Amino acid sequence: MSDQAIDVGRVVEAVRSALPGGRPAALHEPSFGGHEWQYVKECLDSGWVSYAGEYVNRFESMLQDVTGVKHALAMSSGTVALHMALVVCDLKPGDEVLIPALTFVATANAVAHAGCIPHFVDSDIGTLGISPGRLEEYLAKIAEVEGGMCVNRQTGRRIGAIVPMHTFGHPVDMHALMRVAAKYGLVVIEDAAESLGSLYENQDLGNFGRVAVLSFNGNKIVTTGGGGALLTNDDELAKRAKHLSTTAKLPHKWEFRHDEIGYNYRMPSLNAALGCAQLEQLPSFLERKRMLAKRYQHAFADVSGVDFFVEPSFARSNYWLNAIMVRRELAHDFSARDAILQALNDAGFMARPAWTLINRLPMFEDCPTMDLPVAEEIERRLVNIPSSAGLVEPE
Ligand SMILES: Cc1ncc(COP(=O)(O)O)c(C=O)c1O
Structure with missing residues (x-):
């Protein structure tokens, strides 16, 4: 027809x-009907426009309040926040990561940047996100758990994680998905780029996976111009993400010593100033x-x-x-x-x-x-x- x-x-x-x-x-x-001009001007006047500025800390603490997640780390985009999430969750090059086929390309790009292989999952017509039921049936056919690790029988590769994406703000059925993930030993990383402020059974998205990611691109509900954030309730993971997303510098008053290859993914304060004004609204x-x-x-x-x-x-x-x-x-x-x-x-x-x-x-x-x-x-x-x-x- x-x-x-x-x-x-x-x-x-x-x-x-x-x-x-x-x-x-x-x-x-x-x-931009709030304090955007004021905060950006204050940031410029302070001279602290880059990563060490006060507005980044303020933005992160506001994000923690808004989402109820213990740690929020502001980054320069949602894509790099996803990359960082995969790195700190110990995904290794060659691992497969389950993602929806119906998502913005950034989800797959971040998986590829981590050296991993996207493995596509079908959607649910009621949520537009990953279908936990179809995923479970599929994994029963192609995967097995060996020593707590999920292995794809067809490729021989580890399936290390699943990235549910809350499409256009509508939450995936997270309880059903978490049950499947636990059964197969999969790390859950929420791609909540589009869903700041959305609730699943009265709880903010971002609280379900080991890590979650937000985007503050100009088209999102709250924008920092460009930006993202990594959210986690895990203290150790937050510490590691902060270390790697800066320059992995060891604390010292004047010496420059770095103990890992850092990414320099932090959000500049100038963008965070805009974000603080936006989050208030x-x-x-x-x-x-x-x-x-x-x-x-x-x-x-x-x-x-x-x-x-x-x-x-x-x-x-x-x-x-x-x-x-x-x-x-x-x-x-x-x-x-x-x-x-x-x-x-x-x-x-x-x-x-x-x-x-x-x-x-x-x-x-x-x-x-x-x-x-x-x-x-x-x-x-x-x-x-x-x-x-x-x-x-x-x-
Ligand atoms: C589902 C999804 N994942 C990831 C991203 C990446 O975010 P960013 O554009 O901030 O890199 C976006 C948005 O742009 C998105 O819609």
């Missing part, structure tokens, strides 16, 4: 009616984004052939990017999705598809993968629509 079954004009009208003023809108723009950003999601849900309630994606029942999502889904029976190919993308973008409402599945990108096409029927279905059905917090005013 083709796009004939969907009235794309009604899709455009639904988006227009959900946005106050109905004006053209970008997909996700930052809002997180509650208001979350309120606005959830209001916008409600407006879309209402607007799409009677548009036939398309559903607004609603957070899973166990979650309170930050709705980082809102999504609509073409009905399954109308999405045997990409034509309905593409007709919607064309109509929305033509009308000035920036819309985009889900990422091309990572297993089809040239640098990852030879990596191991399970069958991906659900991820492929999501790719055919999903369209992201304008989601900036600034599109609505709190009531």
